[in-house]
Amino acid sequence: MQFNLDINGERHALDVDTRTTLLDALRDHLGLTGSKKGCDHGQCGACTVIVNGRRINSCLTLACMHDGDEITTVEGLGAPEDLSPLQLAFVEHDGYQCGYCTPGQICSATAMLDEIKAGWPSNVTGDLEAQVDASIEEISERMSGNLCRCSCYPGIVDAIRQVAREEAGA
Amino acid sequence: MTLETIRHLKHDTPDHDRRLDGMAQGVLGTDMDRPEGPLKVSGRATYAAETAPEGMAHGYLVRAATIGRITGSNAEAVQAMPGVLHVLEDERMIRNAAQGMAGKSPVQKQGQAWYVGQPVACVVAESFEQARHAAQAMMVTIEPDGTHAFDAESREAQVETPEKKQLVQGDFDGAMSGAAFSIDNDYRTSSMSSAAMEPHASIAQWDEDGAVTLRGSYQLLRFNKNELADVLGVAPEKVRILSPYVGGGFGSKLGLAPEAVAAALSAQVLGRPVRVVLHRRQVFETVTRRSETKQRIRLACDAQGKLTAIGHENLVSQLPEEVFSEPVAQGTHFQYAAPNRLVGHHIARIRRPAAGSVRAPGEAVGVTAFEIAVDELAKAAGIDPLEFRLRNVPEKHPENGKPFSSSTMEATLREGAKRFGWEHTAPRQRREGEWWIGTGMAGCVRVNMMIEAHARVVLTGQGVRVECDMTDIGTGSYAILTQVAAEMLGFAPSQVETVLGDTDLPPASGSGGSFGAASTSTAVYLACMELRERLAAKIGVKETELTLKDGHAIHDNRQTKLSELLGEEEWRALGHLEPGKAGQDVRQATWGAVFAEVAVSDVTGETRVRRMEGTFACGRILNLKTARSQCHGGMIWGLGLALTEALEHDPRDGHMVNRDLAEYHLPVNLDVPQLGVHFLEERDDWANPLQAKGIGELAICGSGSAVINAIENACGVRVRQLPATLDRVMEGLAAHD
Numbered sequence: 010m011q012f013n014l015d016i017n018g019e020r021h022a023l024d025v026d027t028r029t030t031l032l033d034a035l036r037d038h039l040g041l042t043g044s045k046k047g048c049d050h051g052q053c054g055a056c057t058v059i060v061n062g063r064r065i066n067s068c069l070t071l072a073c074m075h076d077g078d079e080i081t082t083v084e085g086l087g088a089p090e091d092l093s094p095l096q097l098a099f100v101e102h103d104g105y106q107c108g109y110c111t112p113g114q115i116c117s118a119t120a121m122l123d124e125i126k127a128g129w130p131s132n133v134t135g136d137l138e139a140q141v142d143a144s145i146e147e148i149s150e151r152m153s154g155n156l157c158r159c160s161c162y163p164g165i166v167d168a169i170r171q172v173a174r175e176e177a178g179a
Numbered sequence: 180m181t182l183e184t185i186r187h188l189k190h191d192t193p194d195h196d197r198r199l200d201g202m203a204q205g206v207l208g209t210d211m212d213r214p215e216g217p218l219k220v221s222g223r224a225t226y227a228a229e230t231a232p233e234g235m236a237h238g239y240l241v242r243a244a245t246i247g248r249i250t251g252s253n254a255e256a257v258q259a260m261p262g263v264l265h266v267l268e269d270e271r272m273i274r275n276a277a278q279g280m281a282g283k284s285p286v287q288k289q290g291q292a293w294y295v296g297q298p299v300a301c302v303v304a305e306s307f308e309q310a311r312h313a314a315q316a317m318m319v320t321i322e323p324d325g326t327h328a329f330d331a332e333s334r335e336a337q338v339e340t341p342e343k344k345q346l347v348q349g350d351f352d353g354a355m356s357g358a359a360f361s362i363d364n365d366y367r368t369s370s371m372s373s374a375a376m377e378p379h380a381s382i383a384q385w386d387e388d389g390a391v392t393l394r395g396s397y398q399l400l401r402f403n404k405n406e407l408a409d410v411l412g413v414a415p416e417k418v419r420i421l422s423p424y425v426g427g428g429f430g431s432k433l434g435l436a437p438e439a440v441a442a443a444l445s446a447q448v449l450g451r452p453v454r455v456v457l458h459r460r461q462v463f464e465t466v467t468r469r470s471e472t473k474q475r476i477r478l479a480c481d482a483q484g485k486l487t488a489i490g491h492e493n494l495v496s497q498l499p500e501e502v503f504s505e506p507v508a509q510g511t512h513f514q515y516a517a518p519n520r521l522v523g524h525h526i527a528r529i530r531r532p533a534a535g536s537v538r539a540p541g542e543a544v545g546v547t548a549f550e551i552a553v554d555e556l557a558k559a560a561g562i563d564p565l566e567f568r569l570r571n572v573p574e575k576h577p578e579n580g581k582p583f584s585s586s587t588m589e590a591t592l593r594e595g596a597k598r599f600g601w602e603h604t605a606p607r608q609r610r611e612g613e614w615w616i617g618t619g620m621a622g623c624v625r626v627n628m629m630i631e632a633h634a635r636v637v638l639t640g641q642g643v644r645v646e647c648d649m650t651d652i653g654t655g656s657y658a659i660l661t662q663v664a665a666e667m668l669g670f671a672p673s674q675v676e677t678v679l680g681d682t683d684l685p686p687a688s689g690s691g692g693s694f695g696a697a698s699t700s701t702a703v704y705l706a707c708m709e710l711r712e713r714l715a716a717k718i719g720v721k722e723t724e725l726t727l728k729d730g731h732a733i734h735d736n737r738q739t740k741l742s743e744l745l746g747e748e749e750w751r752a753l754g755h756l757e758p759g760k761a762g763q764d765v766r767q768a769t770w771g772a773v774f775a776e777v778a779v780s781d782v783t784g785e786t787r788v789r790r791m792e793g794t795f796a797c798g799r800i801l802n803l804k805t806a807r808s809q810c811h812g813g814m815i816w817g818l819g820l821a822l823t824e825a826l827e828h829d830p831r832d833g834h835m836v837n838r839d840l841a842e843y844h845l846p847v848n849l850d851v852p853q854l855g856v857h858f859l860e861e862r863d864d865w866a867n868p869l870q871a872k873g874i875g876e877l878a879i880c881g882s883g884s885a886v887i888n889a890i891e892n893a894c895g896v897r898v899r900q901l902p903a904t905l906d907r908v909m910e911g912l913a914a915h916d
Contacts, residue, residue, distance in 0.1 A: 028308040037307060042229035043222015045426070047376045048459040052840035055376055083222035092217060100216035103808045107653030108219030109376040109426030115220060133849075145853060153847040156840060158376050158427050159653045160815035161808060162851045 012076040016041065017085025027073055032056045034072035035082060043083040043112045047156070054155035057113035058082050064120035083112035086119060094175060095119055098168035106159035114155045118169045121151045122176065143173035183635070183751035186709035188701070190629060191759035193584075193864035198708070199666065199799070200862075203728040207666040210804035213658045214672065215424075215651070224424045227396035228380035228456050235382065236264055237307040238445050238455035239314035240437060241300040242464065243292035243321055246530055246832065249299060251320040257302060260316065262309030267301040269444045271410055275533040276466045277434030278503045279691050282402045284410040285434065286500050292321050293498060294530050295834035296464030301441035303453055329833035331496040331527035332473060338494070339526045346512075348578060349519035354488035358479030360560040361488075366476060366548035367900040369825035370496075371469040372843055373537050375652075377426020378462045383442035384452040390417040391446070395439050398428040399689030400648040404682045406435035411443055423680040425690075428652035430536040431466045433691050463838035467535025468826060470495040470505040472544050476552040477521075484562045486515055486571045491549065492523030498533040505534060509541030510624045510880065511549055513766050514588075516573035531833040536691070538816060539876035542625050547820060547901070550621035550884035555897065563603040564888065565596050568622055576766045584627075584767040584865035587796035591859060592622060595772035595794035598857055606895040607915075614778040616789075617893025623771035623795070623881035627863075627872045628694045629758040633685035634702035636664055638710050638750040640730075640742025642674030649679045649687035649699045654875055655805030656695060662802060663700045663869070667707030669727025669741075685753060693769075693873025696801060698756060701867040705754030713750060714741075756867070765865050769877045771795035773814065775885040779894045784909035786822055786890055792855035793882065798863040798872035806874050810856045813878025819846045821883035822902050 011024045014034065025038055032049075035041040035058070044067055047055035051069040058067045059081040087093040095115050098104070105111040125147065130137045133150040141147060148169050149162070157165065199207060218224040243249075254266040270289050274297055277285040292299055299319050304310035328335035355361055381395040391411070397403045400420050408415040425432060438455040446453040457465065477490035493507035504526045511522060537543070557567035572589045575582050595601075601620060609616035634647040643664045651657045657677050665672045678684065688698035708722075715722040718734060726733040730741050761767075776790040793814050800806045823844040827836040837843050856878075862870035883901065891897045896911030 026306060026308045028312075033307060036229070037231065040231070041222075042225060045226075045377070046228075046456070047378065048840045050459065050839060050841065052459075053376065083220075087221055089217035089221050089223055092221060096217075096220040099220045100212050103213070103804045105216075105219055105653075106655070106805075106808055106812065107376065107425060107427040108215075108224055109226060111219050112222040146849075149849040149851070153849045156376065156845055156847060158374050158429070158845060159808070160812040160846065160851070162815065162846075162848045163811050163853050164808060165848065166853065 016080045029072045031070045031072045032067040055110045055113040057117045094172045098171045102164040102168040104164035104168040110157045117155045185753045186705040187755040189757045189759040190761045194868040202666045204666045207662045215657045232452040235452040237310040238301045238303040239310040240298040241317045243297045243299045245321045247321040247324040253318045257317045260313040262304040263313045265303040276436040277406045279433030279536045282405040298437040303445045327530040336527040344524035346522040351519045351521040354519035359482040361479040362555045363477045366474045368472045368544040370471040373429035373431035375427030378457045379436045380456040381439040381442040382454040383446040392419045394421045397422045398432045400682050401686035420682045425652040429538040460838045469537035470534035474548045478556045484560045486517035488519040489517040490521040494525045496527045499528050506541035507545040510546040513576045514624045515571045516577045542880035546880040547883045554888040584765040585863045587770045591772040591794045599774035599792045613782045615894035617889045618776045619885045619888030620774045621881040621884035625877045625880045627767035630688040630694045630698045632688040632698040632702040632756045636706035640745040645677040646684045647687035648684045650690045652690045659801040663703045693876045697871045701756045702754040706752040709752035769797045773882045773885040775889045777889040784905040794857045796859040796861045797874045799870045807856045809874045810878040814882045816879040817882025821886040
């Protein structure tokens with residue numbers, strides 16, 4: 010099936026099997042291997058990408074459903090010599106070890122901070138009317154869809170909090 | 180050809196020189212960021228499945244749905260499906276992953292399905308989607324080959340009791356019966372999975388000379404190379420393995436796994452590169468798991484709380500023909516002093532997927548159960564559990580009288596208690612709404628090992644290159660090897676390039692058993708020392724009088740640029756560490772103490788960990804940041820062992836019921852508080868010339884007990900079957916009502 014994917018500001022023409030997931034299209038057909046396959050069933054979050062501003066598991070959606078959507082992968086957030094504030098904070102706080110879940114964590118955190126700014130409540134939000142605070146508990150709850158077996162959760166939370174504070178101060 | 184000189188160390192005696200303390204660059208032991216960090220956080224680090232050689236085909240494994248003799252299949256029909264290139268039913272396919280350091284093939288298929296989930300075929304197609312679809316359509320006929328046992332505790336299970344693994348010292352029964360206080364309980368830990376985030380993946384490619392290159396995700400490359408060569412029946416020189424980035428291991432990537440063999444065999448048949456990636460469920464089934472354990476622990480002490488008897492009898496499970504069995508009592512042999520001792524080890528041969536090394540084999544489950552038992556005895560004796568442990572610190576190895584290389588058990592307990600603000604209280608004293616609040620503590624211990632390792636260091640006027648087949652599985656090898664070379668040769672870390680994960684490079688220790696950092700760092704240290712001596716000789720000073728810093732050689736108040744000394748030359752040295760008597764003459768171990776505060780819901784039985792503090796002594800810390808992260812990992816694994824992780828096996832056929840990340844419950848972000856980790860400053864001269872020891876596994880060896888002990892302190896419920904799931908806690912809460 011032929012269609013276009015708009016990824017990190019670039020349009021790519023694809024001709025792939027209708028069964029090809031967005032994740033496999035990125036990894037196997039476009040060479041964008043930053044998005045990781047950990048379970049292929051939406052259980053681990055390693056494949057998280059941002060589609061039209063919202064974080065999704067790219068293994069749970071077919072590539073051909075995203076013609077015209079605006080897709081951002083970890084490669085689009087920053088390059089090694091030009092990292093985003095979250096990417097830099099993950100390095101500084103060692104919010105990763107093996108690095109395999111890391112792109113998913115960072116894509117997820119990027120969109121998650123926007124969710125907090127937009128005032129979306131979560132399961133641990135006490136007052137649904139008040140402005141949501143980027144507290145440890147809120148961040149932990151909202152990042153619990155991204156598993157990390159190296160168990161870098163303390164570093165991940167520290168990295169995200171630092172960026173949330175910087176953004177709030179700006 | 181550039182001259183490469185060798186520096187060899189047979190590690191027989193302690194090294195009191197502590198040369199690293201005299202270096203000047205000031206980068207070792209700091210919290211330097213990982214050099215590969217920018218690649219990892221930007222998605223540019225390439226893992227095993229992430230290169231696509233020209234013409235690559237895709238393979239997908241087919242699993243056995245039952246146990247027995249393989250008598251046929253619908254391979255012909257599958258071969259005719261769209262895109263299918265080959266249906267591999269080769270008898271050389273391996274039954275399960277090799278055990279760590281096997282260096283030879285594990286049991287091969289040979290017409291038999293030993294357990295449900297065993298890979299029995301591989302379908303290769305032009306695309307991943309075609310291969311997956313065809314593999315799912317493949318039917319393999321398996322004829323039952325008799326009845327089997329599926330539960331180690333069932334009557335049908337054949338149980339082996341190897342003589343070498345039993346121990347009796349003193350009058351154990353007499354000490355038990357005459358004790359002031361004693362306990363006698365069974366503890367159970369669950370079958371568990373490593374569940375590294377990167378599923379095993381291999382891309383195999385053969386060249387015209389009959390050599391195969393495998394890009395895989397492995398921990399011990401020099402062993403894996405021999406394993407693959409043995410399976411394929413080729414010389415090891417014909418095998419090259421590349422694993423520059425490994426998405427987590429925890430033991431699951433110690434040994435060659437079925438996808439590597441399927442990829443190599445298929446690629447040979449087709450004459451084109453083949454990639455095989457294990458589906459997450461295949462990772463669970465075909466890669467070795469941690470055995471469930473039943474542990475009978477009997478302890479006795481006198482009226483003052485001095486241990487008089489220690490008994491630890493274990494039952495573990497394993498598939499037939501596997502040599503490994505979970506060494507549950509490894510820490511018990513020396514953690515506490517007591518004159519009368521009994522250790523039993525029993526292996527039930529059952530048809531669950533193969534067991535093997537998972538992060539801290541032995542102590543992870545053995546120390547955890549033992550530290551719960553110690554808590555119970557302290558309670559029976561009416562003594563603060565911290566104080567009870569302090570009264571039982573061994574002065575020397577309690578069974579063979581050997582000295583400890585360093586003894587930090589008491590120091591970690593005292594420092595940990597201080598940092599946590601430990602105060603012992605009676606159970607069921609603190610309540611916040613529906614939540615019972617309590618605290619618990621435990622000691623941690625793990626044996627320390629060194630493994631033979633080689634590393635090459637190349638020095639030029641502009642910087643340093645470190646080369647070996649060491650792997651970085653998240654442990655921080657890139658960081659610490661860079662730091663050791665930078666420190667020894669006086670360059671900024673940015674001028675050191677560390678190249679790892681290629682069997683064409685000198686064979687290092689590999690990653691496993693917490694031996695990687697210390698063993699391979701020692702090889703790098705030796706190579707650097709060789710280069711320092713060559714530099715000193717060229718300048719005409721003693722090596723000990725030479726200071727290397729920021730690319731300069733400093734001596735006799737003179738400073739010379741290394742680029743002037745070396746010109747265009749490239750100096751090479753090979754370091755070779757060979758473990759020796761230093762590992763046998765003393766008991767080397769790492770020690771720690773973990774304290775936890777939990778809340779237990781009186782309504783649901785749910786446990787939430789509120790606070791967890793770990794204090795550890797692991798010799799010289801090479802990188803504070805990566806060391807801390809390793810301990811975070813160990814503590815969180817302890818939390819998972821205590822509260823959430825259990826593989827469930829169907830009692831009818833042994834198959835793993837919850838073989839994915841939705842149903843096998845790893846701790847998630849919200850399960851974990853912001854942990855505290857503290858290291859005691861330590862130099863263990865027996866360990867190696869760096870005075871550094873293993874870190875990766877220590878924190879899991881006891882952290883879970885701190886949580887379980889805290890549950891008891893919170894709500895009065897003693898859980899002896901792990902994990903302490905809601906139902907198990909509720910059962911105890913109901914008994915209190």
